[in-house]
Amino acid sequence: xxxxxxxxxxxxKFTGDRDWDKFHSPANLAKSISIEANELLECFQWSDDDYDxxxxxxxxxxxxxxxxxxxxxxxxxxDEIVNMKMxxxxxxxxxxxxxxxxxxxxxx
Amino acid sequence: xxxxxxxxxxxxKFTGDRDWDKFHSPANLAKSISIEANELLECFQWSDDDYDxxxxxxxxxxxxxxxxxxxxxxxxxxDEIVNMKMxxxxxxxxxxxxxxxxxxxxxx
Amino acid sequence: xxxxxxxxxxxxKFTGDRDWDKFHSPANLAKSISIEANELLECFQWSDDDYDxxxxxxxxxxxxxxxxxxxxxxxxxxDEIVNMKMxxxxxxxxxxxxxxxxxxxxxx
Amino acid sequence: xxxxxxxxxxxxKFTGDRDWDKFHSPANLAKSISIEANELLECFQWSDDDYDxxxxxxxxxxxxxxxxxxxxxxxxxxDEIVNMKMxxxxxxxxxxxxxxxxxxxxxx
Numbered sequence: 066x067x068x069x070x071x072x073x074x075x076x077x078k079f080t081g082d083r084d085w086d087k088f089h090s091p092a093n094l095a096k097s098i099s100i101e102a103n104e105l106l107e108c109f110q111w112s113d114d115d116y117d118x119x120x121x122x123x124x125x126x127x128x129x130x131x132x133x134x135x136x137x138x139x140x141x142x143x144d145e146i147v148n149m150k151m152x153x154x155x156x157x158x159x160x161x162x163x164x165x166x167x168x169x170x171x172x173x
Numbered sequence: 174x175x176x177x178x179x180x181x182x183x184x185x186k187f188t189g190d191r192d193w194d195k196f197h198s199p200a201n202l203a204k205s206i207s208i209e210a211n212e213l214l215e216c217f218q219w220s221d222d223d224y225d226x227x228x229x230x231x232x233x234x235x236x237x238x239x240x241x242x243x244x245x246x247x248x249x250x251x252d253e254i255v256n257m258k259m260x261x262x263x264x265x266x267x268x269x270x271x272x273x274x275x276x277x278x279x280x281x
Numbered sequence: 282x283x284x285x286x287x288x289x290x291x292x293x294k295f296t297g298d299r300d301w302d303k304f305h306s307p308a309n310l311a312k313s314i315s316i317e318a319n320e321l322l323e324c325f326q327w328s329d330d331d332y333d334x335x336x337x338x339x340x341x342x343x344x345x346x347x348x349x350x351x352x353x354x355x356x357x358x359x360d361e362i363v364n365m366k367m368x369x370x371x372x373x374x375x376x377x378x379x380x381x382x383x384x385x386x387x388x389x
Numbered sequence: 390x391x392x393x394x395x396x397x398x399x400x401x402k403f404t405g406d407r408d409w410d411k412f413h414s415p416a417n418l419a420k421s422i423s424i425e426a427n428e429l430l431e432c433f434q435w436s437d438d439d440y441d442x443x444x445x446x447x448x449x450x451x452x453x454x455x456x457x458x459x460x461x462x463x464x465x466x467x468d469e470i471v472n473m474k475m476x477x478x479x480x481x482x483x484x485x486x487x488x489x490x491x492x493x494x495x496x497x
Contacts, residue, residue, distance in 0.1 A: 150234035
């Protein structure tokens with residue numbers, strides 16, 4: 066199930082209660098997303114298959130929370146930007162060229 | 174606005190149409206989230222303030238799409254894992270200790 | 282002072298003594314470099330100026346050690362690849378176009 | 390072969406000629422190391438084994454060049470910080486506990 070409106074409110078209240086909005090510049094949030102993405106990556110550092118699922122959940126959640134903070138900070142509409150990007154991806158990776166391979170679009 | 178159910182379907186169809194599910198191991202998706210997070214970070218490489226908002230939107234959307242792929246792959250409930258992590262964060266960062274500062278919890 | 286030959290031997294002995302070479306696939310080392318680079322980045326997560334120098338030294342050293350592991354694994358000559366890349370950089374960023382600005386080469 | 394003194398001078402001249410030292414704050418260099426580390430990681434995004442060695446060399450060299458910029462900026466001695474960290478690593482990962490496994494030190 067995707068995130069609920071009340072969960073988004075919970076994230077906002079967490080930041081507001083701690084007066085942390087002042088730390089949430091877009092640049093600091095970009096750093097934070099990368100830092101948490103790498104804590105997620107660390108779950109797979111030495112093995113692709115032998116990972117701790119609970120740890121993966123926690124780190125993926127951290128990435129999602131910082132993404133939410135950035136959406137809020139820049140007043141972005143998640144649904145709009147994801148659809149905008151999917152349109153680009155669909156154009157860059159036509160089914161007939163991309164099907165079954167992982168070649169980057171600029172190598173077609 | 175948060176992402177709509179039909180947008181999530183669009184992401185799934187994109188992957189399915191291209192037969193890319195076979196590339197979407199959890200480890201490869203973790204790498205992908207980090208890679209896209211760093212394309213987002215690149216928007217702020219030399220300046221915190223002078224960024225290209227359109228570029229930021231595109232890269233943040235890429236992070237969100239790969240997070241969605243990982244939620245799907247591991248059959249995770251986004252709302253559940255975010256709430257689980259928020260409970261941890263609220264416990265680790267009590268308002269009276271965390272308010273107004275960015276000190277890490279293990280330094281309290 | 283740049284790293285000494287005996288320090289490189291120390292890094293190799295550390296890996297050899299622990300029988301860790303089997304974990305050092307190029308892909309795992311690439312993940313490790315990114316993970317350590319983000320521990321370094323974490324030193325600057327909320328502030329550009331207020332960082333813990335000792336912590337910075339430790340994380341930068343971790344990045345350098347994993348880079349050395351990758352050079353070894355792929356039997357690369359550090360001096361050769363750095364010079365090869367500097368030649369590319371000098372061509373991509375001519376002094377008259379790049380001087381004093383941080384514009385990416387594809388925007389010239 | 391490790392990097393030569395004249396190669397280090399070439400890196401410094403490259404930065405100096407372009408008046409780029411003003412962009413090289415420690416925080417910006419930390420971002421840059423992470424960004425380049427992820428371009429390196431991208432070489433292994435969908436496969437651990439099927440990588441483009443020339444591309445790997447270029448991206449690893451970029452990481453090394455930004456590490457050198459940071460050593461210079463903070464006036465650090467590479468050999469000293471690497472040996473300092475290796476002493477820590479040797480203490481954290483005793484041979485008898487670490488041999489043949491990839492368990493993190495805090496799990497011993």
